[in-house]
Amino acid sequence: MCGIIGYIGKKEASPILISGLRRLEYRGYDSAGVSVWNGRDLVNVKRTGRISVLSDAIDEKRPVGSLGIAHTRWATHGAPSEENAHPHSDCSGKVAVVHNGIIENFVSLKKSLLSEGHKFISETDTEVIAHMIEKYMKVEDFESAVVSTLKLLEGAYGLVAISADEPDKIIVAKKGSPLVIGIGDGEYFVASDTSAILDHTKNVIYLDDGEVGVVESGGYRVFNLHDNSVADKMIEEVSANMDAIEKGGFDTFMLKEIFEQPESIVNAMRGHITEGGSVVKFGGLEGHEKRLSEINRVIIVACGTSFHAGLVARWMMEELVKIPVEVEYASEFRYRNPIVDENCFVIAISQSGETADTLAALKLAKERGAFTYGVCNVVGSSIARAVDAGAYLHAGPEISVASTKAFTSQITVLALLSVYFAQQFGKINKNEAHKILSHLEQIPNKVKEYLENVKDVEEIAKEFYNATNILYLGRGANFPVALEGALKMKELSYIHAEGCPAAEMKHGPIALIDKEMPVIFIATKDSTYDKIVSNIQEVKARGGRVIAIATVGDNYLETLVEHVIYVPETIEIFSPLLNVIPMQLLAYYITTMKGHDVDKPRNLAKSVTVE
Ligand code: F6R
Numbered sequence: 001m002c003g004i005i006g007y008i009g010k011k012e013a014s015p016i017l018i019s020g021l022r023r024l025e026y027r028g029y030d031s032a033g034v035s036v037w038n039g040r041d042l043v044n045v046k047r048t049g050r051i052s053v054l055s056d057a058i059d060e061k062r063p064v065g066s067l068g069i070a071h072t073r074w075a076t077h078g079a080p081s082e083e084n085a086h087p088h089s090d091c092s093g094k095v096a097v098v099h100n101g102i103i104e105n106f107v108s109l110k111k112s113l114l115s116e117g118h119k120f121i122s123e124t125d126t127e128v129i130a131h132m133i134e135k136y137m138k139v140e141d142f143e144s145a146v147v148s149t150l151k152l153l154e155g156a157y158g159l160v161a162i163s164a165d166e167p168d169k170i171i172v173a174k175k176g177s178p179l180v181i182g183i184g185d186g187e188y189f190v191a192s193d194t195s196a197i198l199d200h201t202k203n204v205i206y207l208d209d210g211e212v213g214v215v216e217s218g219g220y221r222v223f224n225l226h227d228n229s230v231a232d233k234m235i236e237e238v239s240a241n242m243d244a245i246e247k248g249g250f251d252t253f254m255l256k257e258i259f260e261q262p263e264s265i266v267n268a269m270r271g272h273i274t275e276g277g278s279v280v281k282f283g284g285l286e287g288h289e290k291r292l293s294e295i296n297r298v299i300i301v302a303c304g305t306s307f308h309a310g311l312v313a314r315w316m317m318e319e320l321v322k323i324p325v326e327v328e329y330a331s332e333f334r335y336r337n338p339i340v341d342e343n344c345f346v347i348a349i350s351q352s353g354e355t356a357d358t359l360a361a362l363k364l365a366k367e368r369g370a371f372t373y374g375v376c377n378v379v380g381s382s383i384a385r386a387v388d389a390g391a392y393l394h395a396g397p398e399i400s401v402a403s404t405k406a407f408t409s410q411i412t413v414l415a416l417l418s419v420y421f422a423q424q425f426g427k428i429n430k431n432e433a434h435k436i437l438s439h440l441e442q443i444p445n446k447v448k449e450y451l452e453n454v455k456d457v458e459e460i461a462k463e464f465y466n467a468t469n470i471l472y473l474g475r476g477a478n479f480p481v482a483l484e485g486a487l488k489m490k491e492l493s494y495i496h497a498e499g500c501p502a503a504e505m506k507h508g509p510i511a512l513i514d515k516e517m518p519v520i521f522i523a524t525k526d527s528t529y530d531k532i533v534s535n536i537q538e539v540k541a542r543g544g545r546v547i548a549i550a551t552v553g554d555n556y557l558e559t560l561v562e563h564v565i566y567v568p569e570t571i572e573i574f575s576p577l578l579n580v581i582p583m584q585l586l587a588y589y590i591t592t593m594k595g596h597d598v599d600k601p602r603n604l605a606k607s608v609t610v611e
Contacts, residue, residue: 002029002071002072002073002074002086002099002100002192003021003024003029003071003072003100003191003192003193003196004069004070004071004098004099004100004158004160004179004190004191004192004193004196005017005020005021005024005069005070005071005189005190005191005192005196005197006068006069006070006098006160006162006170006172006189006190006191006215007020007066007067007068007069007187007188007189007190008066008067008168008169008170008187008188008215008216008217009066009184009186009187009188009217010066010186010187010217011066011187012064012065012066013034013036013065013066013067013068014034014036014058014062014063014064014065014068016068016189016200017034017036017068017069017070018034018051018054018055018058018070019199020070020189020191020196020197021034021051021054021070021071021072021196022051023195023196023198023199024072024192024193024195024196025050025051025072029051029072029073029074030048030049030073030074030075030080030379030380031046031047031048031049031072031073031075031080031081031082031084031085032046032047032051032054032070032071032072032073032085033045033046033047033054033070033071033073033082033085033086033087034046034054034058034063034068034069034070034071034087035068035069035070035087035089035096035098035162036063036064036065036067036068037065037066037067037068037162037164037167038063038064038065039065041093041164042089042093042094042095042096042162042164043061043063043065044087044089044093044096045057045058045061045063046082046085046086046087047082047085048080048081048082048085051072066217067162067167067168067170068162069087069096069098069160069161069162069170069190070087070098071085071086071087071098071099073085073086074379074396074397075378075379075380076102076125076379076392076394077102077106077123077124077125077126077379078122078123078124078379078380079123079379079380079384079385080379080380081380083121083122083123084122084123084124086098086099086124086126088122088124088126088127088129088130089127089130090118090130090131090133090134091118091119091131091134092134093164094134094137094163094164094165095130095133095134095137095161095162095163095164096130096161096162096163097126097127097129097130097133097159097160097161098126098159098160098161099125099126099129099157099158099159099160100157100158100159100177100178100192101155101156101157101158101159101175101176101177102125102155102156102267102270102271102394103125103126103128103129103153103154103155103157104154104155104270104271105152105153105154105155106125106128106155107283109128109132109152109153110127110128113128113131113132113135116135118131118134118135125155129149129153129157129159129161130161132145132148132149132152133145133146133149133161133163136148136149137163137165141166142161142163142165142166142169142171143169143171143214146161146171146173146212147212147225150173150175150212150225151225151226153175155175155176155270155271156175156176156177156270157173157174157175157176157177158172158173158174158176158177158178158179158192159172159173159174159179160172160179160190168216168217169214169215169216170188170190170214170215171212171213171214171215172190172207172212172213172215173207173211173212173213173225174207174208174209174210174211175209175210176209177192178192178193178206178207179191179192179206179207179213180192180193180194180197180204180205180206180207181204181205181207181213181215181220181222182194182197182200182201182203182204183201183203183204183205183220183235184200184201184203186217187200187217188215188216188217188220189201190213190215194238195246198238202237202238203235203236203237203238204235204236204237204238205222205233205234205235205236206233206236207222207233208231210224210225210226211223211224211225211231212224212225251592252400252588252592252598252599253399253400253599254400254402254404254492254584254588254598254599255588255598256400257398257399257400257404257405258404258405258451258581258584258585258588259451260395260396260405261404261405261408261444261447261451261581262444262445262447262448262451263444264393264394264395264396264405264408264409265408265409265412265443265444265447265577266444267393267394267395267396267409268393268394268395268408268409268412268413268416269412269416269440269441270394271283272391272413272416272420273416273437273441275430276434277434277437277438277441278430278431278433278434278437279423279430279433280416280417280419280420280423280433280437281420282389282391282416282417282420284373284389284390284391285373285389285420288371288388288389289424291371292345292371292421292424293424293425294342294343295323295343295344295345295371296323296324296343296344297323297324297325297326297343297344297345298317298321298323298324298325298326298344298345298346298347299325299326299327299328299333299338299340299344299345299346299347299365299370300313300314300325300326300327300328300346300347300348300349301328301329301330301333301346301347301348301349301358301361301362301365302327302329302330302348302349302350302355302358303329303330303331303350303355303357303358303608304403304487305351305402305403305406305407305484305487306349306350306351306355306358306403306406306407306410307327307329307330307349308407308480308481308483308484308487309349309407309410309411309414309480310327310347310349310414311327311479311480311483312411312414312477312480312481312576313325313327313347313349313410313411313414313415313417313418314326314327315476315477315480315573316414316415316418316477316573317414317417317418317421319418319573320418320419320421320422320427320428320436320573321418321421321422321425321427322425322427323421323425328361329357330348330355330357330358330360330361330362331357331361333361333364334357334360334361334364338364338365338368340364340365340368340369340370341368341369341370342369342370342371344365344368344369344370344371345370345371345373346362346365346366346370346371346372346373347372347373347374347375347414347417348361348362348372348373348374348375348376348383348387349375349376349410349414350374350375350376350377350381350383351376351377351378351393351395351398351403351406351410352376352377352378352381352606352608353374353376353377353378353381353382353383353384354378354381354382354383354608355383355608356608357608358383359382359383359386362374362383362386362387363386366386366388371388371389372386372387372388372389373387373388373389373390373391374386374387374389374390374391375390375391375393375410375413375414375417376390376392376393377392377393377394377395377398377406377409379392391413391416391417393406393409393410393413394409395409398606399599399606400598400599401491401599401600401601401604401605401606402488402491402492402587402598402601404488404584407484407580408447408577408580408581411576411577412440412443412577415440415573415574416440418573419433419436419437436571436573439570439571439574440574442570443570443574443577443578446567446568446570446578447577447578447581449568450567450568450578450581450582451581454582454585456563456565456566457565457582457585457586457589458585458589460547460563460565460586461586461589461590461593462589462593463563464518464545464547464590465493465589465590465593465594467495467516467517467518468495468496468516469495469496469497469498469512469517469518470486470489470495470496470497470498470517470518470519470520471486471497471498471500471505471509471512471513471517471518471519471520471544472485472486472489472497472498472499472500472519472520472522472583473499473500473501473502473505473519473520473521473522473532473535473539474499474501474502474521474522474532474579475501475502475503475522475528475531475532475535476526476527476528476572477526477572477573477575477576478522478524478526478575478576478579479499479501479502480576481522481576481579481580481583482499482500482501482502482520482522483499484499484580484583485497485499485520485522485580485583485586485587486498486499487499488583488584488586488587489583489586489587489590491601491604492587492588492590492591492596492598492601493587493590493591493594493596494594494596494601494602495590502521502528502531502532502535503531503535505535505538505539506538510538510539510542513539513542513543513544514542514543514544515543515544515545516545517544517545518544518545518546518547519539519544519545519546519547520546520547520548520549520583520586521535521536521539521546521547521548521549521561522549522579523536523548523549523550523557524549524550524551524554524567524569524575524578524579525550525551525554525569526572526575527572533556533557533560536548536557536560536561537560540560540561545562546560546561546562546563547561547562547563547564547565548560548561548563548564548565549564549565549567549579549582549583550564550565550566550567551566551567551568551569552566552567552568552569553569554566565582567579567581567582
């Protein structure tokens with residue numbers, strides 16, 4: 001997501017910081033900034049847009065000094081702007097902080113700092129950290145003030161701080177977001193990612209969660225935040241090249257993003273599940289309770305993969321909230337005369353937040369008086385700005401054109417929204433919510449478990465990569481997964497693929513089935529299992545070659561079909577989150593076997609800003 005670099009030594013810091021930021025550019029960013037100690041003050045320079053814009057601004061301001069920190073931001077709280085760009089300062093400008101991650105309790109921390117007279121200039125969660133350090137530095141030294149602050153933070157951070165009162169050190173801390181210390185010759189670097197410092201040193205130590213590091217030009221030490229014990233850190237030599245680092249050791253961004261899903265699903269949930277796991281909160285909906293109580297219909301507008309997430313959401317909402325839900329292709333909705341009024345809750349789902357049709361559909365709904373809600377990944381995007389309220393996915397930049405981690409994050413946020421509505425409308429009590437949410441909270445580990453043991457999909461890909469057509473069939477909550485599996489396959493491998501409700505097959509697609517035709521069934525244990533087994537038998541009877549996605553422990557399907565891909569068990573409404581992973585991998589492996597560029601399929605763009 002965001003990127004951090006810091007320097008302490010004898011050289012000029014600014015050029016090192018800028019070259020480090022350039023190395024981090026591939027992660028996606030919307031603004032960047034530096035803070036350099038010039039011997040008298042901390043000089044902050046921040047700009048929105050590309051690193052070259054920041055670099056030009058630094059050339060003009062010329063902050064000269066050998067201690068500095070820098071950050072590229074990919075917005076999570078507050079739109080991309082100079083105010084929201086890091087580093088963030090306290091009231092006096094004597095503390096500068098850069099941070100990756102999300103501080104979940106920043107609203108309450110900010111409230112109490114405001115009541116104590118602190119003045120904020122940004123909308124970020126990070127700025128509270130600078131003010132807290134300022135507050136504690138009134139009675140403690142810099143290091144103790146950072147420690148006191150860290151002890152009050154909930155959420156995730158990779159944090160780097162400097163202070164004009166002690167301009168001989170950089171303090172770093174890690175919880176859930178990576179941080180390394182790079183060891184040079186009489187100089188030290190800190191970074192969120194080794195790629196930022198590889199031009200200067202290959203010797204690094206990796207901080208572990210709960211560790212704090214104090215880095216001075218003469219050395220460094222690392223200790224445990226909670227018991228103050230010294231951490232004995234090993235210096236490791238980084239051997240990977242830049243390309244491998246950018247892709248986190250994976251061959252492609254798509255594979256990296258598929259494997260990021262255990263983490264991105266957790267990030268999508270962050271801050272929403274409260275009261276010991278029995279209540280769902282959505283900050284953006286607070287204060288709108290009266291309006292929400294008048295809602296009698298939900299309309300979801302989206303395109304492509306986001307549309308499929310909308311179909312899963314319909315299933316979850318009808319199941320939990322018992323409210324009518326319509327899911328519309330945004331491009332169709334905007335050119336109809338849809339029945340929308342002020343009692344409609346219209347959700348626009350969009351990874352990029354820039355899809356032209358989704359934005360236009362949303363504006364139409366707004367004109368007709370609906371309450372509009374955005375589920376976007378890119379903070380400050382057009383859709384995020386146009387809605388009445390919304391929630392971000394916090395999935396980090398999705399660089400591969402084919403959407404993977406955004407899809408599972410969208411479903412996660414929409415699952416939480418379903419539970420939220422069910423609670424608001426009195427359809428479930430706290431115990432029921434707790435039960436449902438505990439299943440959702442187990443999903444990241446189940447995805448991880450699946451990805452760590454996956455081997456069958458690549459073997460199946462070898463057998464089928466020369467197919468000319470593939471049919472994907474599913475029912476209920478997993479019919480959208482069939483559509484998504486087919487979309488991934490056709491957009492990447494250029495094999496013709498169709499997704500269809502399994503029972504609809506009899507009404508036409510069954511004519512396609514012969515002994516050449518691979519048919520993928522999503523057949524995990526759920527309320528339609530027996531029906532889908534009958535559909536499998538219908539395909540088998542016509543010689544089709546069946547691959548079934550099945551629940552671990554279901555030995556029956558092995559007796560019926562050629563290939564079974566097992567996924568962990570969960571409750572029906574959340575099964576799409578697990579079942580889609582082998583679909584993504586199958587499309588990935590088949591595409592690479594065919595020799596196509598999996599990250600940049602032909603004719604497609606990541607953000608479709610034209611109709
Ligand atoms: C498919 C894919 C597209 C997008 C669609 C909508 O892998 O990525 O189908 O889902 O173009 O994009 P967003 O979600 O940015 O509105």
